[in-house]
Amino acid sequence: MSSDIQNSIPPILSSMVQLGPAIFLKDFPQAPQKHDKPLTIVLLFWMNAPLRPAAKYISEYGQLAPDARIIAIFTSASDFFIRNSDGAQRRRITPVLDALLSTAKDGDGGSLYVHAFSNGGCTTLRYLAVAYRDATGKPLPANAMLIDSAPGITSMSRAVKALSYSFPRFFLWRVLLSTAVWGWLLVLATLGWLSRRKHPSYFLREGLNDQSLIRGKVERCYVYSKEDDLIYWKDVEEHAGQARARGWNVSREVFEDSPHVGHMRTDPQRYWKIVARLLKIAMA
Structure with missing residues (x-):
């Protein structure tokens, strides 16, 4: 495992297949049948996310959608500032792309739910969307998205x-x-x-609102806080407004007094209710 995320591995991650230095897979409990519409959940964690907090999200998603495949992607500071070329980023997310393409049958590939945390996770999401478009000629087919504490102007x-x-x-x-x-x-x-x-944040913000990269006219929810000291809340609201103007079905959830990527800890009941709503949309 990469030293960037090396520490005590929580049980939920130990039970997953490691596809790359910072990519973990919990596969479908049963192989999807020909006419199934299997759900894939892609979690793109914030930069230098510790494994234990991330594991809590994975565990909860596993309870909410027990039949889903879950792919967890970690992003390190090195991915941002050292291994940041387009080629290096493409190699980093190739295992995720391969996993998504492996279920692309019947012209569908099942349902896709995306949860991106902070600018780190959103940057990785943009690279994944570019790689998917390059491979298929189509935008990333997300059925629902949750954007957590992002995107900001860095x-x-x-x-x-x-x-x-x-x-x-x-x-x-x-x-x-x-x-x-x-x-x-x-x-x-x-x-x-x-x-x-x-600036890289320009490409990040434009990429998330580019319908050639991410499927448009689907549900997208922004979760953020006015107390976030890393991502300015007005930047999030501006991006949400642009997304709505470009055709996405946008909802916004403002949490009180929660820190950066800390909304789940601040009000877990409300947070997971939002997630459950989006999962239901993704599986519809």
């Missing part, structure tokens, strides 16, 4: 803060790592300015 200060959650607690290490990250981000920003390349 600044360097927020990027450093996001990375700092995975820093060691020792003060001196945190200072040294923060300084190194600031320096690296300044280098990337300078190179982007010199090459006149648009």
